[in-house]
Structures are given as structure tokens and as C-alpha cells.
Amino acid sequence: MRSLLRAPQSLWVTLTVAALAGVMSLVSEPFASADNIFNISRNFAFIGLIALGQTAVIATGGIDLSVGSVMGLVGIVTGLVLGSGQPLIVAAAAGLGCALLCGLVNGSLVAYFRLSPFVVTLGMLSIARSLALVISNNRMIHDFGPDEDLLLALGGGRFLGVANPVWLLVVAALCAAAWFRYSRLARHVLAVGGNEDSTRLAGVPVARVKLTVYVLSSLLAGVSAILMIGWLGAVTNALGQNYELRIIASAVIGGANLMGGEGGAFGAVAGAALIELIRNSLLLLGVDPYWQGAFIGGSIIVAMLVERMRRAGR
């Protein structure tokens, strides 16, 4: 039992995903259909991508509540620039530029002004959403100009039967896993989360490490938003609304420790998969969608309880 408790949380979550999928394929005919699997994987790819960045932020002992709103802002800006006739590359650069700016503001305030990550990113949650409203003037944007087909193919298309966002998630997760294991920066991210003062005494540029993770988190939210508007074929300022909860839940369920110092790439992806699987299962089982929030919120709390038990067990 002790050794089981010590197993990494990502393994636990992967087993839970497998078990839930097994049960669902027995009780629900449409669950295992190619279409449904395709949908699940694509849906969690958008969340999983951002959860990778969130995991890095949480590993420093911080949190980024602004990711959902940054998605909205990036979606609107990218959509408007595309609609004005610019090529996708320019529109994406404009959108990601906004994401970069949000990340720099979040990161600088946390790292150099030593403000609480919770408060700073809660503020950015409100600011970015408000900017999305101002810029879009609360209109839906569905005219994406000359590069519309390219955008729709990118976000909504598939390659070898797998949705494009899923491919990106696979590549990003492998890169993130290698990054966590082999980069000095990731080592410093975990060190800052473990003991910030000691890390500073050891000569690590703690503020720069923190700034970097917030920028990374925002940029990944931006990339995900651009793919998402390609899939949806339209964008409103509500894009990504309330996603921060699912993203943070993915990271935490995947083993990122909100106290800092722990977290990994595969955990974030497995956590995102589990949440999407729960959502999908509830729908297929005919549970009123209004209950989804309760289940997702509940799963975060359960994940925290399991983590607490694991801590007590070692």
C-alpha cells in the first residue's frame, strides 16, 4: 500500500482514465465510437496544452487564473486581424503578441513586485476579458478573411485520423516532458517551488524563472485559442470563459502541487484527459449538463484529498 501511495500521481490518473474508459465502453454504445473518441481527444487537447504551462506556474508555487481570459483576448484579436484581410501568420503574431504582453505583466508583477500570483492573475482575468469585450464590441467574428480556410484546416482538420490539436498536444507534451527532465530552467522552477529563499542563496535568478513561467503559460493559452477558433469557425469574447478552472484542475489532478515544487508534463495531459472523459461520460449517461461544474469542482477537491493522503502515507 505504501509503495502504491508513492507511485506518481500521473500513473494513478492514467489508471483512472483507463478504468473509466473501460466501464463507459461497456455501458454506453456510442462511447467507443470513432467519432466520440475523436471528439474527446480534440476537446482535451485545447485544455491539455494550456495545462502544461499552468503546471510550470504551479510548480513555482504560483497560479495563473488569467489563462481563460487570455484565450478570449487572443481569439478576438486574431479573428479581427484575419478579418481585416491580413494573412494568418500576421494575425497569429498579433494574437500571440497580446498573450506575451499579458504574460509579461503577470510575471513582472509576481516576480519583481512580489505581488501575490492569485491577486495579479485574478486582476488579469478581469482585464483581458474586458479588453476582449472592448475590442470586439461584443460582436461575434466569423469572417476570417482570405486565410479563413487555412485557419479552419489548422484548428478543425485532422491528420492520419487524429485531430490536429491532438498532434500538437502530443508534440508539446513530449517537449515539456524532456524540458522538465533535462533543462536547467525546469530544475530551477521546481527549486523555486520547493524553497524560494534557498534557491536565491544558491545564486539562481529566481525572479527571471518566475517571469518565464507566466509568459509560457500565457503563450500556450494563446496558441490554444488560435487553434480553437479554427475549430469553432467563429469567435466571441466569451472564448475560454471559465476554462481556468478546468485547466488548473487538469494540472492539479495530474500531480502539480499547489504548494509548489512538484509537477510533470504527462500528469497535466492525463488530468486534462480525465476531466474531459468525466464530462463526456456524464453527457452520454444523460446527466443534465448543469451538473458538470459540480463534478469538475468535486474532482479538484478529491484530487487534493488524494494528494494529502499520499503525503501522510510517506
Added chain:
Amino acid sequence: MLELRSVGMRFGAVEALQGVDLELAPGEVVGLMGDNGAGKSTLLKIVAGNFAPASGEIRWDGQPVELRPLSAREHGIEAVYQDLALCDNLSATANVFLGREVHRRLFGILPVLDHAAMRKRSAELFGELGSDTRPDDLVRRMSGGQRQATALARARLSAPRLMLLDEPTAAISVRQIAEVLELIRSLRDQGVSVLLISHRMSDVFAVADRVVVLRRGRKVADKAVAESSPEEVTALITGALEAA
């Protein structure tokens, strides 16, 4: 090697150190004793470069120096603080190399952490220290003695010439205290000088060559351990004995 001449330090109206002289030779272990607030930690932080002294002079190898945290390290002075400054969530090796990680080049260009080299070097350091700490153990799961060894191994990574130890035996078990004292002896045997702050009389008399006593910021004794006694040092610390 290290020479302090009439070093003084004040914090506002408080005279933390007054006219303290201190010399340390290579391979010498000096025990620094005194009551709370006597100036032990202030003196250690001056040598570690954390504080600049208000008056007096510091000489290193006969040359006057201004010590700052980085320059102290470059001179070969490493400090191990009382709280050890370790990251509990990381392995022994990761802590030893924190901020000084070793890289290798993947495909000749991409820098990646060289886990094998770092693990090997930290295993060597633990071997030299005579510690049973394993390179991959998480600090969180270590005994107090192993934590101390990890902090010492980190300080030894750059082959320092002077180690400053602040209360290395506080808050660890009797068996672990014996381990730490053994570590200090092995440092001395390798020619490393040690400035040891301790509240524990028995530690100082067990490993130190010389004992220095501070009282209210002044040095009241500086003599060979063999020529002193715990009773005398206690009297010096409390002020029952004015000076020796």
C-alpha cells in the same frame, strides 16, 4: 589565511561587534562560542560576505579584501547556514548542484542537464565526507545528518578552503551529531579550515583546535582547546570570568 583586524559592526545603536581580531590557518578548526546576541552570526556573515564590516580590515592570504557573497565564494569561502538552505522536494544531487548545474551538449548543440556526471560527482563528495547519503534520495526523506551532509557536499563542490558552519549540530539526533563531527574532522584532514559556531560545548571540544569566545560583541578569549576547559569557557560566556 584569513585574518580579521579590529573588525567592528553596528546595527543602529547596537554595537554588534567591537574590535574583533581573528586568524585562521589552513586546516585549522576554530570553535566560535558565545551567548545569544554575542555576535557569532554577525561575524560569520561578515566572513561570508553578507555584511560589510563598519570598521576594521579583512585580509585573505595577506591581501586586504572586500567580501561579498559572490567574491567570498570565488576566494573559496563557503557557508552552511543553520537552516541548511536545501530544497526538500529535490534530490541530494539536485541540491548539491543547484545553481551550478552541469550540462552536456546533445547533438553538439542542445544543452541538457548531465545527470550522470552530477550524480557521479555528488556520490564522490558523499564518499569523501564518509556519509551514507545516496545521490538520488529526496531531501524530504533524509535524516538530519544526511541533510547536513548534503549541505556540506554543496559547499564542498567548489573545493573551498574555508567552511563556515552555523550550528551544524542543532536539532539533530545524538548519532547524527557524531556523523557531523566526523565530517568536520574529515574536512580538516583534507586541509580545509573550519569556523564552527556551536552552542554545544562538547562539539567544540571534540573537533576544534582553538576556541574563540565572544561576549557582547567583544572577543574575550582565543586559546587552544587543549589549554582550556568547558568550565572555563562557560565562565567566559556568562561573564563570570572576564577574559582568558
